[in-house]
Amino acid sequence: MPKVIRLLIALLSTLLAAALLVPSTAAQGRSTVVGGVVIKGKIYDTWKAAGGTAKFGKPLASRVSATVAGRTARLQRFEKGQVFFSWIGKQTFTYPGSIKLSKVVNERDALARYGFAKGVLLRTAKLNKATKLDRLKLATELRDGLIIDLRTPTVAKGAPDPKLPKVTRVNIPINPDAIYPRYVTESARRSAFAKALRAAAAAKGTVLIHCTAGKDRTGWAVAMLMYAIGATDAQVKAEYLRTAGTDIAVLQAGLDQVNTDYGTIDAYLRTGLGLTDADFTKLKAKFA
Secondary structure, three states, X not given: OOHHHHHHHHHHHHHHHHHHHOOOHHHHOOEEXXXXXXXXXXXXXXXXXXXXXXXXXOEOOOOEXXXXXXXXXXXXXXXXXXXXXXXXXXXXXXXXXXXXXXXXXXXXXXXXXXOOOOOOEEEEOOOOOOOHHHHHHHHHHOOOOEEEEOOOHHHHHHOOOXXXXXXXXXXOOOOOOXXXXXXXXXXXXXXXXXXXXXXXXXXXXXXXEEOOOOOOHHHHHHHHHHHHOXXXXXXXXXXXXXXXXXXXXXXXXXXXHHHHHOOOHHHHHHHHOOOOHHHHHHHHHHHO
8 A cells, every 4th residue: 555545544543543532623612601600512402592691691500410310410500590401301490490209299488489599499390200301300409418307207107218329317206197287286396397497407418308298397398387487378379389289377277286385376486395595596597
């Protein structure tokens, strides 16, 4: 083979190898920087197609990723909402909405619509039927966060929460009879709710609280957390009634018991649950 031909073949081989190693210009261009934070890849594509900065505001942090059952998803938080992408589904939303789950009910951001912190307190019913896409969504939303399961150990064991990477889970069992005055009068239940609120305040990332239906134990825990950070009666009751099957009279029975035994919600939180000034400060810093 003539020397010139051999040189041409070697040159073409080198160029081909370089082309395979270097991303295309189009791929390199699928990113931008807003407020010093990079938005890139499929998150960028999804974000741009959905309205970009005009709709979502500036990014609050870099994207996070999680892998569940061999599938990887990414999520990025913005001032006004979140962008989620995986190869089995994607979703965008602006607050006060939250990522929708197909096999988990009553999933929502419990605080955003009332002017409190966005994306830091979620509530749901039981999680055991979560699909792969549901688990990917939860794993990215809750990255470095905490699941607080208020079910009894037997029930929790029979319908276990899915294992999510980089997400901690704690079981704080509370009797499921849904008699709200007993949330006030029984010391074991008061201790459990206090433990749940302290765990929520101490969590590094987003907190998800759930029981079986996401209605009664979860409803009371969220209500007390809301009162602790300064929510009004109207806000607490509005959030409570967003759950299917709730009756304001049931919640009011518990609140009436608070008034009977402690006089005020603040006294119940401080004396009944034993929350300290430091606990209130932590809760407000994270959730208010």
